[in-house]
Structure formats: C-alpha cells, structure tokens
Amino acid sequence: MPDTTRPTSARHSSSILVTGATGNLGREVVDRLQARGLRVRCLARRQLDPRPGVESVAGDLTDPALVRSALAGIDAVFLIWPLLDSAPAHDLVAELAITAPRVVYLSSTAIDDEAARQSDPIVQVHADMEALLHDAGLRPVVLRSDTLASNARGWAAQVRAGDVVTGPDIARTAVVDERDVADAAVTVLRAHHDHLDHGPYVLTGPEVLSRADQVGRLGAALRRHLRFEAVPADLARSRMLADGRPERLVEALIAASVCRPESNRVTDHVERLTGRAAGTFARWAIDHASEFS
Known part of the structure; x- marks a missing residue:
C-alpha cells in the first residue's frame, strides 16, 4: 500500500x-x-431518537x-453491510x-487478497462486497x-455473574478500539477526494491479543x-443457539473461530489517518468498566 498523509478536510457542508x-x-x-457540524442521515432498521443535525431513516439496506x-443529496456514505450474503447487496450497489x-x-x-476463497463466511462476504463496489466503478475507500x-x-x-468467561477460542488478533476506527472513518468521510488514498487501510490496535489476554x-x-x-465448538454452538442467535450467524461465528488463521500484523494506519497512535484494549476496558459492573 502506498504511503499516505492525513487527508485534507472537506467543507462542512457535506451530507453523509x-x-x-x-x-x-x-x-x-x-x-x-x-460534533463536527456535518449534516448526517442515518439508515438503520429502527428509527433513532431525534438529535440536532441528524436525520433518521428507518428501513432495510435491501430495499432499493x-x-x-436515503441517498438523495448525499455526498458520502459510510457503509456497514449487515448480512452474511452479498447477493442482496446488488441492488444497493446499483443505487x-x-x-x-x-x-x-x-x-x-x-x-x-491471494486466496480464491476466504477462511470463513464472515470474511468471504467482506471480500465479495469489496469486489462488488469496485466492479461498479465506485472506487470505495476500504477500511479493513x-x-x-x-x-x-x-x-x-x-x-456480572462470576469470574469465568467462556466461549469458543479464536486466533489472536490485534484488537482495535472502535473509537479509533470511527475517527479513521470520519477522517476519510471528510477528506477531499483528490487528496485521498483509497487503501485498503488496515486498522489494528497496538498489540496482538488472545481472548484470555482480553479477559485478563x-x-x-x-x-x-x-x-x-x-x-x-459444539458446546459453543448449542449455547449460542439456546441464546436465540440465528442459526446461520452461529455457524458463521463457529467457522470463524475454527478456521480463521492467526494474524500477528500490527499497522500504523490508525495513526496515518487520525494523527495519533491506536489505543490499547486495556484503555478501552478502563473506559468501559462500568458496563461490566
């Protein structure tokens, strides 16, 4: 990926x-x-509570x-695809x-990027979505x-119930604070198109952690x-199904826990986009401790 500098901010009149x-x-x-004074329109399955400067549209991304x-008058889109299948996204991409x-x-x-098929269904749908967006000529900025x-x-x-957290084990990853990902996303959403490297940007935290590390x-x-x-895996599957999670999601999560390879990759792409180093999971845990009490 080519080197990049922090993009130049766009005018505050953008609608996102x-x-x-x-x-x-x-x-x-x-x-x-x-907070930056941009006009924001939210598309979600349920109506959001009213907020100054934020318009809410309730509905489904699969409804053309x-x-x-929702796209009328919009300059930029922050896209999170919520399904485990990219096929319903064709109409969205066409719009x-x-x-x-x-x-x-x-x-x-x-x-x-070298694999014909990805390790599990969750990663596969991301690869498929990237391909759909590129094939449509949209030149998306990709934040991985x-x-x-x-x-x-x-x-x-x-x-809250005890001192043991159980679940399927997964390969170690460079866990990233969602606040850092949000800061990176806002940077590219506000950037002037001519000053923007389209990536993909690989957003990681500063250290590779196992689930045991995170719990500690x-x-x-x-x-x-x-x-x-x-x-x-079989016990984790039965527990997730008993909790009411959709079977297809459960199977995808189990596949991810069993098949996804470990990655020791740590990047500076959060810092490239935001101008500061990525935060640690330990900092995130301190900041959110009250949610676990």
Missing part, C-alpha cells in the same frame, strides 16, 4: 449517510460527524426504493453507482478493521481476577 448507525461503531461515527430515497457518492466501506483485516474491542460487551452478563485486561480494569475458559 451512515448505515448501521445503531451499532457500536455506527454510533461512534454519527457522534463524531455531528428506501436506499434511493450507489447511480448517485455516485464517495463510499467508505468497513471491511475485515482477515481478507487474504481488526476485531473491535466493543465485541467484549458480549461478555458483560458472564462477568478487563479483569485488571475491574480489579477482579477474571479468566477465560475455552469451550469446544
């Missing part, structure tokens, strides 16, 4: 569409755009008419190709994110001795 605006990352992106309406906004797509660091620190929120109930750092933030206990 944020998909997935109710999720852990989408909320952070909306907050930052609003809704997408067409994007007609209106031709700048597209910033949230992808995955686990993509192997590592595991988000906010995924640890899924352990909150177990942490969370315990330190809570001043408790927490430990992680890996469970077999």
Whole structure:
C-alpha cells in the first residue's frame, strides 16, 4: 500500500449517510460527524431518537426504493453491510453507482487478497462486497478493521455473574478500539477526494491479543481476577443457539473461530489517518468498566 498523509478536510457542508448507525461503531461515527457540524442521515432498521443535525431513516439496506430515497443529496456514505450474503447487496450497489457518492466501506483485516476463497463466511462476504463496489466503478475507500474491542460487551452478563468467561477460542488478533476506527472513518468521510488514498487501510490496535489476554485486561480494569475458559465448538454452538442467535450467524461465528488463521500484523494506519497512535484494549476496558459492573 502506498504511503499516505492525513487527508485534507472537506467543507462542512457535506451530507453523509451512515448505515448501521445503531451499532457500536455506527454510533461512534454519527457522534463524531455531528460534533463536527456535518449534516448526517442515518439508515438503520429502527428509527433513532431525534438529535440536532441528524436525520433518521428507518428501513432495510435491501430495499432499493428506501436506499434511493436515503441517498438523495448525499455526498458520502459510510457503509456497514449487515448480512452474511452479498447477493442482496446488488441492488444497493446499483443505487450507489447511480448517485455516485464517495463510499467508505468497513471491511475485515482477515481478507487474504491471494486466496480464491476466504477462511470463513464472515470474511468471504467482506471480500465479495469489496469486489462488488469496485466492479461498479465506485472506487470505495476500504477500511479493513481488526476485531473491535466493543465485541467484549458480549461478555458483560458472564462477568456480572462470576469470574469465568467462556466461549469458543479464536486466533489472536490485534484488537482495535472502535473509537479509533470511527475517527479513521470520519477522517476519510471528510477528506477531499483528490487528496485521498483509497487503501485498503488496515486498522489494528497496538498489540496482538488472545481472548484470555482480553479477559485478563478487563479483569485488571475491574480489579477482579477474571479468566477465560475455552469451550469446544459444539458446546459453543448449542449455547449460542439456546441464546436465540440465528442459526446461520452461529455457524458463521463457529467457522470463524475454527478456521480463521492467526494474524500477528500490527499497522500504523490508525495513526496515518487520525494523527495519533491506536489505543490499547486495556484503555478501552478502563473506559468501559462500568458496563461490566
């Protein structure tokens, strides 16, 4: 990837569409755009609470008419694709190709550009989406994110109930603070097109962590001795299904835990885009400790 400098800010008159605006990352992106005085339109499955300068559109990314309406007057789109299948995205991409906004797509660091097929369904759909956007001539800015620190929120109930966090083990990754990913996304959403490297940017945290490492750092933030206990894939599957998670999602998560290779890659791309180094998971745990109490 070519070297890049921090992009030049665009005029504050830009209008930006944020998909997935109710999720852990989408909320952070909306907050930052609003704080910078940009006009923001959110597309999410449910209506958001009213906020100054933020317009909310409730609906589904697979509805072409809704997408067409949501894209009216939009200069840039922050795109999070929520499904485990890229086929329903063809209509969305067609609408994007007609209106031709700048597209910033949230992808995955686990993509192997040399592989004919990716390691698991979650990574495969990201690779397919990147290809769809490029094939449509949209020249998306691709942000390939590592595991988000906010995924640890899924352990909150177990942490409140005891000192052991159980789940399927996964390969170690350079866990990245979602606030850093949001800052990077806002930088490229505001950047002048002519000054922008389209990436892909590989957004990681500063250290490679196992799940046991993450649980240990969370315990330190809570001043408790927490430990992680890996469970077999079959048991993890049955527990997730019992919790009411969709079967297709459960199978994708199990495949990711079993098949995804370990990555020791740590990059400086967060710093390139934001002007500061990526934060640690330990810092994230301290900042969010109250959510686990």
